[in-house]
Amino acid sequence: AQSVTQLDSQVPVFEEAPVELRCNYSSSVSVYLFWYVQYPNQGLQLLLKYLSGSTLVKGINGFEAEFNKSQTSFHLRKPSVHISDTAEYFCAVSEAGGYQKVTFGTGTKLQVIP
Amino acid sequence: NAGVTQTPKFRVLKTGQSMTLLCAQDMNHEYMYWYRQDPGMGLRLIHYSVGEGTTAKGEVPDGYNVSRLKKQNFLLGLESAAPSQTSVYFCASSSTAGGEGYNEQFFGPGTRLTVL
Numbered sequence: 001a002q003s004v005t006q007l008d009s010q011v012p013v014f015e016e017a018p019v020e021l022r023c024n025y026s027s028s029v030s031v032y033l034f035w036y037v038q039y040p041n042q043g044l045q046l047l048l049k050y051l052s053g054s055t056l057v058k059g060i061n062g063f064e065a066e067f068n069k070s071q072t073s074f075h076l077r078k079p080s081v082h083i084s085d086t087a088e089y090f091c092a093v094s095e096a097g098g099y100q101k102v103t104f105g106t107g108t109k110l111q112v113i114p
Numbered sequence: 115n116a117g118v119t120q121t122p123k124f125r126v127l128k129t130g131q132s133m134t135l136l137c138a139q140d141m142n143h144e145y146m147y148w149y150r151q152d153p154g155m156g157l158r159l160i161h162y163s164v165g166e167g168t169t170a171k172g173e174v175p176d177g178y179n180v181s182r183l184k185k186q187n188f189l190l191g192l193e194s195a196a197p198s199q200t201s202v203y204f205c206a207s208s209s210t211a212g213g214e215g216y217n218e219q220f221f222g223p224g225t226r227l228t229v230l
Contacts, residue, residue, distance in 0.1 A: 041223075042224075043221030044157070044221045104158075106156040
């Protein structure tokens with residue numbers, strides 16, 4: 001069975017500062033990894049995904065994430081955050097191939113402080 | 115192209131009442147899902163469907179039933195609502211097309227349900 005751990009439930013950061021949201025996963029097989037963003041009172045939308053190939057993945061809104069197989073991590077980063085990045089971010093994992101069952105982490109609320 | 119829509123947006127029920135949440139997608143997706151979102155617990159899969167006429171249990175199926183009579187619609191039913199079912203419910207859909215082995219799940223805006 002797969003699982004995802006997001007250690008930080010809330011991350012406050014000043015505007016224009018860099019941010020890293022941490023995600024660790026557990027699985028006995030090959031995985032796909034994702035970051036979703038949820039703005040207030042909205043559904044989730046895909047920020048970026050890792051399926052295979054380059055371990056550095058670039059997504060929308062200037063976010064990127066790096067897949068580290070040895071550390072079973074998929075941390076999300078942005079070099080300079082904006083107020084509009086205030087949202088909740090979910091890391092998710094899916095076993096590669098077959099039915100697309102996705103396991104979500106508990107979420108990290110990013111609060112950008114002006 | 116509306117994407118994934120959910121009806122209703124808000125609902126308040128009394129314990130024991132029943133209701134049906136409707137999810138509709140206009141992207142011709144084969145897969146559809148129902149999740150519930152609770153504070154500090156992320157999203158948990160209730161039921162899912164891999165095609166018209168098929169449904170399967172997810173992580174937390176107890177107390178819920180689903181039907182997929184038409185490809186574009188996925189209904190979630192609560193036969194006898196309980197306070198523990200107070201949550202935000204999200205529907206999502208995804209296609210089986212594409213060569214990458216995974217296709218993005220598109221989410222609806224959610225239904226906020228309160229059971230008193």
